[in-house]
Amino acid sequence: MKKSKLFAVVAAVAVTASLAVTIPARAAGIEMTYLTPAYLKGTVASTERIVADWNKANPNATVKIVYGDVNNMQDKLTTAFAGGVAPDIFQHEAASILTFSKQGYLADLSKEMAPLKSSIPAGLWSVGSYKNRLYGAPTMTQTYTIFANVDAFKKAGVKIPTGTNTFTWDDYRELAKKFTTGGNYGVAWGLKSPAAMTMIMGMNYNAQFFRGLTTSAGPQISVNAAELEVPTRVWDMIYTDKTIDPAALTMTGAGPVPGFLAGKYAMIFAASYVASDLDVAAKAAGFNWTALPLLKGTSNKQGANPQTLSVSAQSKYPKQAAAFIRFMLKDANLAELALGEGLIPSTTGSLKSAMATKKDSAGWTQILDDGAALTLAPFTLVPNYQKWKDTVLQPAMQQYLQGKISLAELKKREVEGYKAIR
Numbered sequence: 001m002k003k004s005k006l007f008a009v010v011a012a013v014a015v016t017a018s019l020a021v022t023i024p025a026r027a028a029g030i031e032m033t034y035l036t037p038a039y040l041k042g043t044v045a046s047t048e049r050i051v052a053d054w055n056k057a058n059p060n061a062t063v064k065i066v067y068g069d070v071n072n073m074q075d076k077l078t079t080a081f082a083g084g085v086a087p088d089i090f091q092h093e094a095a096s097i098l099t100f101s102k103q104g105y106l107a108d109l110s111k112e113m114a115p116l117k118s119s120i121p122a123g124l125w126s127v128g129s130y131k132n133r134l135y136g137a138p139t140m141t142q143t144y145t146i147f148a149n150v151d152a153f154k155k156a157g158v159k160i161p162t163g164t165n166t167f168t169w170d171d172y173r174e175l176a177k178k179f180t181t182g183g184n185y186g187v188a189w190g191l192k193s194p195a196a197m198t199m200i201m202g203m204n205y206n207a208q209f210f211r212g213l214t215t216s217a218g219p220q221i222s223v224n225a226a227e228l229e230v231p232t233r234v235w236d237m238i239y240t241d242k243t244i245d246p247a248a249l250t251m252t253g254a255g256p257v258p259g260f261l262a263g264k265y266a267m268i269f270a271a272s273y274v275a276s277d278l279d280v281a282a283k284a285a286g287f288n289w290t291a292l293p294l295l296k297g298t299s300n301k302q303g304a305n306p307q308t309l310s311v312s313a314q315s316k317y318p319k320q321a322a323a324f325i326r327f328m329l330k331d332a333n334l335a336e337l338a339l340g341e342g343l344i345p346s347t348t349g350s351l352k353s354a355m356a357t358k359k360d361s362a363g364w365t366q367i368l369d370d371g372a373a374l375t376l377a378p379f380t381l382v383p384n385y386q387k388w389k390d391t392v393l394q395p396a397m398q399q400y401l402q403g404k405i406s407l408a409e410l411k412k413r414e415v416e417g418y419k420a421i422r
Contacts (some may be wrong), residue, residue: 002372005183009235012173012213013109013361015126021024029060030060030061030062030316030317030320031062031063031064032061032062032063032088032089032315032320032321032323032324033063033064033066033085033088033089034051034065034066034069034086034088034089034090034091034246035066035067035073035076035077035087035089035090035091036065036066036067036068036090037067037068037069037070037073037091037092037185038067038091039067039070039136040340040341040422042276042340043337043341044067044338045340046333046336046337046340047065047337048065049336050327050328050333050336050337051063051065051244053327054324054327055149058320058323059261061317061320061323061324063089063324066087066207070089072097073090073308074092074098074217074264074386075331077090077092081314082245082313084314085314086105086312086314086315087312088312088315088316088317088321089140089309089310089311089312089315089321089324089325090305090309090310090312091307091308091309092136092206092308092310093305093306093307093308093319094128094136094138094304094306094307094308094380095305095377095380095385095386096242096310096386097128097135097136097310098380098382098383098385099383100131100135100310101133101135101136101313101388102130102383104313105133105312105313105314106135106136106310106311106312106313107310107311107312107313107318107321107322108133108134108135109134109135109136109137109310109322109325109419110129110132110133110134112319112322112326113134113137113322113325113326115326116137116326116329116347119347119348119349120138120230120346120347121346121374122376123156123304123374123375123376124138124141124304124306124374124376125138126376127304127305127306127376127380127381128306128308131417132145135310136308136309136310137308137309137310137325137329138306138307138308138346139306139307139308139309139328139329139334139337139338139345139346140306140307140337140338140341140343140344140345140346141300141305141307141343141344141374142272142273142304142342142343142344143271143294143302143344143367143370143373144197144201144269144270144271144272144294144295145202145270145271145274145275145291145294145367145370146267146268146269146290146291146292147260147267147268147269147270147275147278147289147290147291147292147363148160148199148266148267148289148290148292148341149263149265149266149267149273149287149288149289150265150288150289150290151288152266153266154180156178156179156266158175158178158179160290160292161175161292161293161368163187163293163374164293164300164370164372165293165294165296165299165300165373166293166296166368167292167293167294167295167296167298167300168295168297169233169295169296171203171296172292172295173233173236173237173241173243175267176237176241176243176244177241177243179243179265179266179267180188180242180243182214182239184264184265185242185243185244185245185265186243186244186265186266186267187237187243187244187245187263187265187266187267187268187269188244188245188247188248188251188255188256188259188260188264188265188267188268188348189234189245189248189256189268189269189270189366190248190251190252190253190254190255190256190268190269190270191246191249191251191398191401192249192250192251192252192253192255192398193249193252193253193394193398194234194394194397194398194401195389195390195393195394195397196305197230197253197390198230198393198397199297199303199377199379199393200302200303200305200377201230201275201295201302202226202227202229202230202298202303203301203302203303204229204230204231204295204296204298204299204300204301204302205226205229205297205298205376205378206298206299206301207226207227207229207230208222208226208227209221209223209227209378209379210222210378210379210382210385212323213378213381213382218264218383218422219381219383219384221244221415221418221419223411223414223415224250224254224379227414228407228410228411229297231397231400231401231407231410232403232407235236235334235400235401235407236378238401238403239403240367245259245265249401249402251281252270253270253271253274254270254273254274254277256268256270257270257277257278261278261281261285261287268290268341272291272341272342272343272344272367273341273342273343275291275342275363275364275367276340276341276342278363279361289312289363290362290366291362291363291364291366291367291370292366293366293370294370294373299373300370300373301373301374301375302373302374302375303365303374303375303376303377303378303379303380304341304374304375304376305377305380306346306378307343309325309328309329311325321398329346329347330349330350331347331349331350331352331353332350332353333350334346334347334350335350335351335353335354335357338350338354338362339354339357339358342367344367344368344371344374351368351371353369355368356369364368369418382408384421384422385419388417388418388421391415391421392414392416392417392418392421393414396409396410396413396414397410398419
């Protein structure tokens with residue numbers, strides 16, 4: 001694997017490994033709160049280890065972890081900001097912090113994170129920013145990935161696709177047909193909540209959805225052929241080819257994993273975080289899995305909506321809080337956190353560290369190498385995106401993929417729904 005390909009997503013200079021984390025002197029005894037939605041066993045353990053290391057090194061500026069509900073972070077933060085009781089530091093996602101940035105609830109991290117800027121992809125830095133000021137330091141992000149049962153491929157005499165920017169949607173469709181036989185479906189695809197996938201994968205066909213982001217009139221929705229390409233292709237695999245198990249239409253993203261591990265499917269489509277579950281299965285039962293190259297339309301680009309770390313503007317200790325974020329982003333720390341989540345770390349050095357840790361796993365190597373395909377997702381810059389995604393796109397896509405509405409009706413609901421909430 002060529003290094004240039006691996007690190008195309010990041011700047012050439014890795015500064016985080018040697019970055020010294022120092023905090024300004026201050027009166028003893030301050031304690032900062034860190035709100036995180038971490039819940040996976042490995043991620044919780046890593047978070048607690050990192051915080052313990054920080055507290056040991058900084059006894060006069062300690063951090064207390066507060067665990068939040070991953071499904072309720074936005075509401076919790078909104079209430080906390082309104083009540084003046086926001087955490088000093090919190091973990092969230094880029095698309096969701098935009099509203100808080102505009103409302104002045106977040107501290108400007110541009111200066112404090114400047115030493116890291118050259119090691120973070122420009123697109124990821126931009127997606128955590130508002131009006132050229134960084135409000136959310138990007139930490140890690142996911143890709144939507146096809147996982148394959150290596151033994152099933154070998155038994156069928158089918159070559160496993162490899163490389164980057166080589167595996168097309170048409171290739172995937174043909175593979176799914178090959179493995180749909182004897183009453184078995186070739187693919188399981190958890191489509192209970194298909195909205196985010198639709199937006200992220202739409203970048204394969206340069207789907208924009210919103211235009212005029214920088215105009216005085218503000219973003220305008222635009223749904224045309226490019227924006228409907230991915231929904232159409234998924235629908236065709238479900239109803240024309242009948243290669244996607246219809247039972248998966250009401251499964252969560254990770255819902256097909258048990259069937260995959262049981263040998264029911266040769267392939268599943270899921271977010272990259274599933275790799276951490278497959279690692280466990282591989283050790284426990286010898287399950288042989290890999291990841292296929294990211295799907296390619298006109299490109300293999302996927303929109304990035306990275307997890308971010310932010311400091312509340314209400315915090316009494318903004319410099320100390322920013323120093324803690326820099327500590328979290330040190331190479332070994334960020335690599336450990338990202339691998340625990342099954343995500344791609346955002347900095348050059350942490351990506352190198354993750355690659356070294358997983359060098360013997362073909363699946364992980366593919367996932368990390370494909371990080372070069374992550375790009376700025378324009379929709380993350382749209383103030384009403386989150387509300388539109390959750391209240392308009394989500395139910396419309398569910399009904400379309402369940403065969404309850406037409407493609408024309410899907411388009412109509414997307415457009416009219418956005419206009420109604422502006």
